[in-house]
Amino acid sequence: MAHAAEHEYTTTGLNHRKLLMWVFLGSDCMFFASLIATYMVYRGQSLNGPYPIDIIDVPLTTISTFVLLMSSFAMVQALSATNANNQRGIRIWLFVTIILGGIFIAFQAYEFNAFKNEGLTLGVNLFGATFFTLTGFHGAHVALGLIWLTALLILGFKGRLSPATSLDVEIAALYWHFVDIVWIVIFTLLYLIAGFDTGPAIAAG
């Protein structure tokens, strides 16, 4: 994919694709910032329940958050294995990353379903609209990352990942870590801080 690109001259010495990923992540920051801002503006503005206190399950999501953070650790190991040309390590750690990411998505699917059963939908109140939109777009980012990592894993099984092509892994890792960091912000704001909101009166006071 990028054999020639690695060695071409660039003004800064940075690879084009890596720079592109950084610029994209900067742009994606604004995307999530806008969604998070919407959530915070509408915090406590729901006219009717269910409210966060009724359904947010902090312990459960703490587990899934831990799983996602561990997937970042596995991603670091996968990159390090690639740089060391440890073919077995590449496959194992990419696989672990994908499994952990998959578990996170499974948790989210379970959570969405449970919330739906407890009456929280997109249309029921502003909490539902902002919660599902924000976490849904984050979940979509994770899902996209899983497809990307799976493609890398296939390359890994073909033996096409090596120190010469480690940039392919590194760029995916940048994306993956970014998605993790966004989740830390979301977890802090939506669960730890706003997760115990009751009705409109509390937030107003």
Add this chain to the structure above:
Amino acid sequence: MAAITDVLARPTGYSGIWSWLTTVDHKRIGLLYGFSAFAFLLIGGIEAGVMRMQLSQADNSLVDPATFNQMFTMHGTTMIFMAIMPLSAAFFNLIVPLAIGARDVAFPRLNAFSYWAFLFGALLMHSSFLVNQVPDAGWFSYANLTEKPFSGNDAMDFWALGLQVLGISSLAAGFNFIVTIINMRAPGMHLMRMPVFIWMTLITSILLVLAFPVITVGLIELTMDRNFGTHFFIPASGGDPILWQHLFWVFGHPEVYILILPAMGIVSEVFPTFSRKPLFGYPFIVFSGIVIGMMGWAVWSHHMFTVGLGSIATSVFVITTMLIGVPTGVKIFNWIATMWGGSITFSTSMLFAIGFVALFIVGGLSGVSHAVAPSDRQQQDTYYIVAHLHYVLFGGSLMGLFAGVYYWFPKFTGKLISEKLGKWHFWLFFIGMNVTFFPMHFVGLNGMPRRIYTYSSDYGWEWLNMLSSAGYFIIFLGVIIFMVAFVRAMRNGRPSGHDPWDAPGLEWSISSPPPEYNFAEIPQVEGLDHYWIMKRRAAAEGNPITRPEPHVDPRTIHMPSPSYWPLIVAFGTIWLAGGLLTHYALSFMGGIIVIIGIVGWGNEPPTARDPQH
């Protein structure tokens, strides 16, 4: 996966329709951008004409109010997103690689994708005319007018989804040009040796990639309100229409600078060339551009002074808005100082650049008068605002872009546009735009609101409106003369040589039109105005440069190969968006096309293996 790639053999050849559909050459993509944007400029102009004819007399009934709403909505949306922005993108594409000494942009296929996504997004929005569900809520589509109870048909979905696709196109282009400018400068071209146009492209691209995600979120929320039962902007369910205004203008004000900075960059190339002097205060112009780019984020609420945000918020935005006039003023003084004492040639391009400065000053002054919140309360939503925004967008952006058209036309055709026709074009534009828009200051301050389809003759606005409508025809004539001049120059314009203006930029050192590979040998840049330095040194040594850099056998230079995939991915994207308007099954198919396209794209090397090697 390899099978997918093999189904479509790599396109080859550089002629015929497929060579244009699959091109990744930045010069060809630039031309595609330019011609498409000009077509949309004409469409937007015709929409303006309908409005001017309707308003030329009091109590007129040429069009009904519903049509009038569609006209002003589509006029604004078209001119901003489908005419001025892609015209700027045309110049980014045409000029940036040449002016920084590169052979193409960093991601040529992504660049092709940007163009096709722009074209398809624009066509999607305009396809609303076919089903007579034309967007009609104004170019900033304030909530909750855009919600289902008030806009029941699909018009606002056309608007939101079309704009979403246009946003994807702009984001892709923004990423591409940031990487290109940061990473692909010829050796020796430090940041402070970059031409101002390149600086302004960089700042514009940064604004693009940071501002568009905000409107993306706004449009997602609007689309979800309309289609998936949320209530983001519906007050009855606790939603807040003001949030839409914030999201729109947090994007919308940087967008204003996205529209003007490229034109500022263009005139910063034109003034030194035709004044035979280096740009006065280059670092001040560059840093003013950077300051404008940063402060552009801190002024958005001046669009919302009448919302009632409270006196503290309003005061803050009054001050920031007044402050942002300072770097703009710095630039204006530097351009004037560039001309001061210069040996000026009043070419068409130079006239447009001077016209830009003159008209932009008028627009800037009325802009400062909006910054004063109490006076803005009087001006809000009147024709005074319309006058202001046309002085900065027509008098500013468009005049600057035309300065660029006349300046760089010889570079890409090897021919000269008739100066006589060009000057006719300039004077018709300059006079026509003043006749059209200057009276709007007065009718606006006399209380004529924007977006009304007619007015009573009792108000006394009639003769000024008639004057504005007459001005429209002067501008219209100017456009026709431009098209005549352009076609005549293409057919049998005088040969220009490679460097008709004795210009300072790198792009003028190669032949006109440039060879496919741009530079046979990547130049070593020695300073700002590199080509002037070269020419002066050669002249001092007694053998002045009269010829462009020699051509070489193109087969010795590996260039990115044409590709089907950008077109396919853009096609899938628009199918995906179109499906949301009609049937979700179509969206699903579009998604599959996008995935196949991305897989094929990823499996295809940027440069095809050369069978001869």
